[in-house]
Amino acid sequence: MSIAMREAWGTALVELGRDVPELVVLDGDLGTSTKADKFAAAYPDRFLQMGIAEQNLVGTAAGLATTGMIAWLSSFGVFFSHRALDPIRMLVAQTNANVKIAAGYTGICFGMAGKSHHDHADLAIMRAMPGMVVLAPGDAAECAAMTRWATAYEGPVYLRLARDPGPDLPPSGFELGAVRELRSGTTAVLVSTGSQTARTLQAAELAAADGLDLRVLHLPTIKPLDEQSLIEAIGDAPYVVTVEDHSTFGGLGGLVAEIVSGGPRPVPVRRVGLADTWVESGSNDYLLDRYGLSAEAVATQVTAIAAELS
Incomplete structure (x- = not known):
């Protein structure tokens, strides 16, 4: 931690x-x-x-x-x-x-x-x-x-900056615009950012129990992002799921969708994040579950997306 x-x-x-x-x-x-x-x-x-x-x-x-x-x-x-x-x-x-x-x-x-x-x-x-x-x-x-x-x-x-401590990611320095691959996989690609990345990485491990082999990318730079590196990191994946502790309007999901749709091989992009809603008060664990951002909730959503797109 x-x-x-x-x-x-x-x-x-x-x-x-x-x-x-x-x-x-x-x-x-x-x-x-x-x-x-x-x-x-x-x-x-x-x-x-x-x-x-x-x-x-x-x-x-x-x-x-x-x-x-x-x-x-x-x-x-x-x-x-x-x-x-x-x-x-x-x-x-x-x-x-x-x-x-x-x-x-x-x-x-x-x-x-x-x-x-x-x-x-x-x-x-x-x-x-x-x-x-x-x-x-x-x-x-x-x-x-x-x-x-x-x-x-x-x-x-x-x-x-997030307020509370969270799990450490694999050690790395910082390079502006770089895309970090934290987990290899062939089923699909999960893309996350900020403190949500650790929960997304945990979700990929949980989803493995359902037979999903998920690649996880971390984008520490939202702007300027090395777009070509993201396209190359997505590779031949059949679809992409973005996961963010942010609105699904205009944040990470929008960024990735813009890049993928304009790339050489457009694929479906599904967005996991906060819907068009205000967030209520509560403990961190309660809020993460309530709004679908805990590792377990993300894994459930990703599994459902996989069933939809398979």
Whole structure:
């Protein structure tokens, strides 16, 4: 079991701060939750507590970027993708500002927060924004690698972070746009991203009991993705199933469907994720089962898709 992504992000920033004096962190009054408080304790002169004023947080970061600072923003994902969306669009993306967005508490797995704090459209929103790099780490090690990469990269980055620890994926570094094959298989291909990938990998093992030999691909980069690598990784599979802790509108499923349909060998793409619904409050396990994203629920859905398409 890995440490939480937010812990890995905070620790990586502290380490980076030693060698990158222009690194600053701006927080929206959630530092103890997002773990931006680690950076605040290590470098108080480079930490700005902006309060619950996300639009101002983004604007200040964009201004700091014009002076040569590398600004990391810390808050919950929903507050960036909705409350602060206009300044992100106008001040960060359109100007190609060197601002990094650490979007914490994304997906459905963060306890009893309820529909006010759950956002399942952030990947669709951010990947549609010109100039925005969109990353979704699968575990803490990948998160730390992405944090280092994003700090060195010149331009806007959206980093999607889950709240709670999850299983570790097989060790790997981070390469922008790369497609990672985590399990070989010939029956079909499962494609996942973020913390959902570990559950998807577990689902493939469960589905093996029903005779399904499933290849599992992990896409840590939502944008820009190496499209040719994805086409090659899908290979001659008869169909693809995407699995995401996100709306089935415009996120990973939309991305993969767009690429596959425009490729040399279009095949059926089925999408497993959140339907057109708001997510209620509940424990992580309850919500994963309720909305079909637990390993068991994904395996059941994949088995049904296999029966439909066989």
